[in-house]
Amino acid sequence: MNYLFSTVNPFYARRINRDATRNEACDRPVYARLPLAPRNASPVPHLTSLYHFHRAGEYGDRKWPGNCGGNLIKDLLAYFQPDGLVFDPMSGSGTCADVCKELAIPCISWDIHQGFDACDPQQFPEPESLGFIWAHPAYWRQKLYSKDPRDLSRSPTLDHFLRRYGQFIRNCANALKPGGKLVILMGDYRDREAGYVPLTFHTKRLAFDAGLQQCCTDIIRFSHGASSSKKVYRSSFIPGLHDTCMVFTK
Ligand SMILES: C[S@@+](CC[C@H](N)C(=O)[O-])C[C@H]1O[C@@H](n2cnc3c(N)ncnc32)[C@H](O)[C@@H]1O
Numbered sequence: 001m002n003y004l005f006s007t008v009n010p011f012y013a014r015r016i017n018r019d020a021t022r023n024e025a026c027d028r029p030v031y032a033r034l035p036l037a038p039r040n041a042s043p044v045p046h047l048t049s050l051y052h053f054h055r056a057g058e059y060g061d062r063k064w065p066g067n068c069g070g071n072l073i074k075d076l077l078a079y080f081q082p083d084g085l086v087f088d089p090m091s092g093s094g095t096c097a098d099v100c101k102e103l104a105i106p107c108i109s110w111d112i113h114q115g116f117d118a119c120d121p122q123q124f125p126e127p128e129s130l131g132f133i134w135a136h137p138a139y140w141r142q143k144l145y146s147k148d149p150r151d152l153s154r155s156p157t158l159d160h161f162l163r164r165y166g167q168f169i170r171n172c173a174n175a176l177k178p179g180g181k182l183v184i185l186m187g188d189y190r191d192r193e194a195g196y197v198p199l200t201f202h203t204k205r206l207a208f209d210a211g212l213q214q215c216c217t218d219i220i221r222f223s224h225g226a227s228s229s230k231k232v233y234r235s236s237f238i239p240g241l242h243d244t245c246m247v248f249t250k
Contacts, residue, residue, distance in 0.1 A: 047075045051245070052222040059102075060095030062225075065143045067092060068136055068185060070099040072221060072245060077103060080181050080247075082132030087125060087175070089118035089135060089168075090152075092145075096134045117150045119164040124171040133172050136185045137165065139199055158194050166206040173210040176250040182212060185221065187243040200244040212248035219245035 037048045051072055059070025073096050077086070082105070088096035091109035100107035108125070110116035117123055118137075138145055138153035140161045145153045152168075155161035172182045186203045190196050204214065220242045223229070228239075 042079065043081075044075045044079045047079055047219075049217040049219055050222070051075075051219050052224070054224045059098040061093035064093035065145065066136070066138070068095055068221075068243075070095045072185075072219070073099045073134055074103065076134075076183055076245075076247070077105060077132070080132065082181065083179070084131035084177065085129065086132045086134065087130045089116070089124075089133065089172070090137050092136065095136075112146055112148050112151045118171065119150065119152070119168045121167070121171050121174070125175045127174050128177045130175045131177055131180045133176065133180070133182045134185075135168075135172065135182065137168065139187050139189055140191065140197060142187075142189045142191075158191075158197060162202055162206070165202070166209070169203075169206045169212075170210045173207075173212050173248075173250060178250055180250055181215065182207070182248045182250075183245060184248070185243055185245045187223075188240060190237065200246070203246060207246070207248045212250055214246060215249040216247050219247075221245055 034050055034052075037045065039045070053069055053071045055069070055071075057070045057074075059073075060067050077099065084106075086096065086100050086105055086107040088094075088107065088109040089111075091097060091111045094109055097107050097109035110118070112118070118135075138151065140155060140158065141153050143153060145151050148154065152161060152164060155164060169182075169184075176182060184203055184207070186199050188196065188198050188200055200218075207214070221244070223241050223243060226241075229241075
């Protein structure tokens, strides 16, 4: 068949071959050579702007929707060596708490599933009481977490989500000690009604509005094991294979 096409129309044959290569590339992992990182005095030399760890580690529960591996949290704690309490205000299956337990770092870890609303300033820990906040919020309604209307994933519109998400970031900024770190893991996604939603851009905008500064490079976390990777879609789009981890300081 290919022989026939290449004889009749060599340009069409080239297009067919290109498609075959593309589909093969989707079916198996591709190994990319990463740039060399410069040597420096970092206590965690493998922590660079490109974060890839195909094993999630024994932290949290992989079955929890939106569960993230614990190794990135562990590396960030080793790098920043926080002063005092660690707080995870949207803890899901408790990945951050498990990492802190292993490292013997004091940690509080709450979620809307226990009735804690991270967007409510009255429920948040006291001003200047925390050294490090790890936050992995809902990516608006990409995944739904609970039936509680205060759950960020239940926000009916993008405006509503951003208003509450902004309040959450202000709560974090208020609760951080001077020099404390707020780490947010967030991803962009395409919403059926709202179109492409650049949540990482909004995160930075809201954090700067809350008086925080970004204190290091974005960390692009490869999304190994994302449930969407194995799906087949009819529509055409450029797949996003990463989340972005942003570190802010007060
Ligand atoms: C992406 S998941 C976090 C997953 C977690 N990092 C893990 O590894 O299991 C987001 C979490 O935010 C919680 N959440 C959503 N809105 C919230 C709110 N207003 N207050 C507190 N938690 C909220 C959800 O219940 C969900 O568990």
